[in-house]
Amino acid sequence: MTQEAQETQSVLTPEVKAMIGVEGELVESWGTVDVEYLRRFTQAVMDPDPRYWDVDFAKTTHYGEVIVPPIMVSYMTGRIRPDQDDAITKAFQENPMSDGIGNVERPGALPEIPTHLVRTLNAGNEIEIFQYPSIGDVIFFQNRYHDIRERVGRDGKAFLIITREVTYTNQNKAVLCITRQSSIRR
Amino acid sequence: MTVPLEDLLKMKPEEIVTHNERPTADQLRNKTQTYYEDVAVGMELPKYIYSPTPTHLFRWSAAIENFHRIHYDLDFGVNHDKNPSILVHGSWKQSVVPQYLKDFTLPKGWPWKAAFEHRAMLVPGDTLIVWATVTNKYEKEGMGFIEMDLGMKTQDGVESMPGSATVVLPLKGGKDIPYPFVPPKD
Structure with a gap:
């Protein structure tokens, strides 16, 4: 704990510290990595790389097959499964001025951090890439509280920096990529 | 030779876009290897320039199934969330x-890892410049590691995504970078 934090009221309580390393359940994303999602994604990110669509060329490359942007599979985690309620309709039934996201429950979510701090700001993102996904891959993901730190703002009040890590693996348990998102909780 | 970022930022948006270096499919197909020895500290990478429109934003929302209204509903974004326009994701x-x-x-x-923050709000009509400058290089386990600062600046020089990255390049006459990528031991 910093000296400044000692002089103010610490928010890095033992209960908060105990959340470091806590993992969510391992979740299988709906569907598989397919060429149509790959086409839509690479066109939307505006990457014309033939490694994504030219099968014959892809076979001659270092990777030997069509590759897939690792970050693409990270968005598969947000898919609403067809056996779930229609989350959008539900969001607008609950709040006609819904922001379009609503309070959709996501599978594999982590338990809430036990803190009175409620205001959340995005503090940064990281991505670490190990392997390109392949067409046909089944994607699994698992959340984890990677780190929680305390800082003191200019106003003298302590706040938390919470880093949530998501590991993406395929059906062979190969790690494809890891993303980390840090958020400030004031 | 890429135009230095400093010079690009002195130009008007219509001139900035003429210096876009986003590669075509054929350029990516025929890309020759940049080796560790080819890179010097201070070197600027090619600039990728984007001019997002509401349609680009809608295409991205659809591709990744992001239903957040601030990205496509101008009335909601301006009047409810008090944003200047719909926002780039x-x-x-x-x-x-x-x-x-x-x-x-x-x-x-291998594009190993990157970390960045989201700062400024970006809107359709902005001209966005993706840039990177090499800050350090070192060899480890027969591979060449290149560290760089990177970001996405607006035409006005506002940095919307300050960050850093580490990529791995082969050494001339050296071994192939292992695939899947195995990070070096600390």
């Missing part, structure tokens, strides 16, 4: 980064 920005690093390291290098 942070998810799109962070998906451009691995693409940018991939293109630089092709055909046999």
Whole structure:
């Protein structure tokens, strides 16, 4: 704990510290990595790389097959499964001025951090890439509280920096990529 | 030779876009390897320039199934959330980064990792410049590691995504970068 934090009221309580390393359940994303999602994604990110669509060329490359942007599979985690309620309709039934996201429950979510701090700001993102996904891959993901730190703002009040890590693996348990998102909780 | 970022920022948007270096499919297909020895500290990478429109934003929302209204509903964004317009997605920005690093390291290098923050709000009509400058290089386990600062600046020089990255390039006459990538031991 910093000296400044000692002089103010610490928010890095033992209960908060105990959340470091806590993992969510391992979740299988709906569907598989397919060429149509790959086409839509690479066109939307505006990457014309033939490694994504030219099968014959892809076979001659270092990777030997069509590759897939690792970050693409990270968005598969947000898919609403067809056996779930229609989350959008539900969001607008609950709040006609819904922001379009609503309070959709996501599978594999982590338990809430036990803190009175409620205001959340995005503090940064990281991505670490190990392997390109392949067409046909089944994607699994698992959340984890990677780190929680305390800082003191200019106003003298302590706040938390919470880093949530998501590991993406395929059906062979190969790690494809890891993303980390840090958020400030004031 | 890429135009220095400093010079680009002195130009008007209509001139900035003429210096876009986003590669075509054929340029990516025929990309020759940049080796560790080819890179010097201070070197600027090619600039990727984007001019997002509401249609680009809608295409991204649809591709990744992001239903947040601030990205496509102008009335909601301006009158409810008090934003200046619909907003460019942070998810799109962070998906451009691995693409940018991939293109630089092709055909046999590896876009290992990146970290960045989301700061300014970006809107349709902005001209966006993705940039990177090499800050350090070192060899380890027979591979060449290149560290760089990177970001996405607006035409006004506002940095919307300050960050850093580390990529791996082969050494001339050296071994192939292992695939799947195995990070060096600390």
